[in-house]
Amino acid sequence: MNTNTETKQETTTQQYIITKHALDRFNERNPSQSDPSRDPEQLIHKLLKGSYEIKFSATHQVVRLLNNKIKEAKYLYNNGWIFVCGDNNIIITIERQDDKKFGKDLFKVE
Numbered sequence: 001m002n003t004n005t006e007t008k009q010e011t012t013t014q015q016y017i018i019t020k021h022a023l024d025r026f027n028e029r030n031p032s033q034s035d036p037s038r039d040p041e042q043l044i045h046k047l048l049k050g051s052y053e054i055k056f057s058a059t060h061q062v063v064r065l066l067n068n069k070i071k072e073a074k075y076l077y078n079n080g081w082i083f084v085c086g087d088n089n090i091i092i093t094i095e096r097q098d099d100k101k102f103g104k105d106l107f108k109v110e
Helices: 020-029 040-049 058-067
Strands: 006-010 015-019 052-056 074-078 081-085 090-096 106-108
Touching: 015 020, 015 040, 020 040, 020 081, 020 090, 040 074, 040 081, 040 090, 052 058
Parallel strands: 015 090
Antiparallel strands: 006 015, 052 074, 052 106, 074 081, 081 090
16 A cells, blocks of 8 residues: 555645645544545645644744754644645645644644
8 A cells, every 4th residue: 555645735825735644633633524425625725725824933943943853844724724745735734723822832824
């Protein structure tokens, strides 16, 4: 089984590629996604469409860089979801905001 399977879909602003890993993490972190009649990719694209770019505090960013072998990423946010976007608009993983606070841990990119 190829774990790098990707799917594509256009949004109004950009085209995103959602990796199987990102889709798996979304399903794992979304308890309401237990309904098999809902298409998780469609929901992800809806969230991406309304997302905006964020950055992490310096402390959080250093930890992220060390944990990810110094690979830079763009972070998009919508409704408690953080989308980690790599090169070529590839969504690498999807996280929950959890206890991270805006103005302290997260900041909207203007």
